[in-house]
Amino acid sequence: MRGVLGIAVILLLAWVLSENRTRVPWRVVTVGVLLQFVLAFLFLRFPPARAAFLVLNRAVEALQNATEAGTGFVFGYLGGGQLPFAETQPGASFIFAFRALPLVLVISALATLLFY
Numbered sequence: 270m271r272g273v274l275g276i277a278v279i280l281l282l283a284w285v286l287s288e289n290r291t292r293v294p295w296r297v298v299t300v301g302v303l304l305q306f307v308l309a310f311l312f313l314r315f316p317p318a319r320a321a322f323l324v325l326n327r328a329v330e331a332l333q334n335a336t337e338a339g340t341g342f343v344f345g346y347l348g349g350g351q352l353p354f355a356e357t358q359p360g361a362s363f364i365f366a367f368r369a370l371p372l373v374l375v376i377s378a379l380a381t382l383l384f385y
Contacts, residue, residue, distance in 0.1 A: 272309075276302065332379075333372055340371045 280298065284290060311318040340348035347367040356362055 276305070332375065336372045336375050337368070340367060 280302070284293060287293060312322055313319075337349050341350035342348075344350070344367050346352045346362065347364055348371070349368055352362055
């Protein structure tokens with residue numbers, strides 16, 4: 270129920286902040302929201318769709334593990350390798366630029382390559 274309320278609030282906010290409220294393509298909005306509900310139903314209740322989504326999830330996890338291994342190799346402990354010191358707070362060694370952004374770069378490079 271909270272998700273439906275969130276969708277309604279986002280749509281209302283988009284309509285309120287619109288420059289020309291009379292030219293909103295309600296048919297496109299309705300089809301988009303219905304498509305979102307159909308996809309949610311497929312992923313939550315239809316086992317073959319859920320299995321396909323889990324296969325994609327495993328592929329992205331493998332890509333993430335490979336990226337973390339490469340980042341750790343290139344950047345050492347900054348990229349997730351062994352720390353040369355004791356970590357006083359859990360997660361304090363996470364550096365966004367060396368741990369999260371390489372995955373974004375790899376996925377964007379793959380998307381560009383596959384698009385080409």
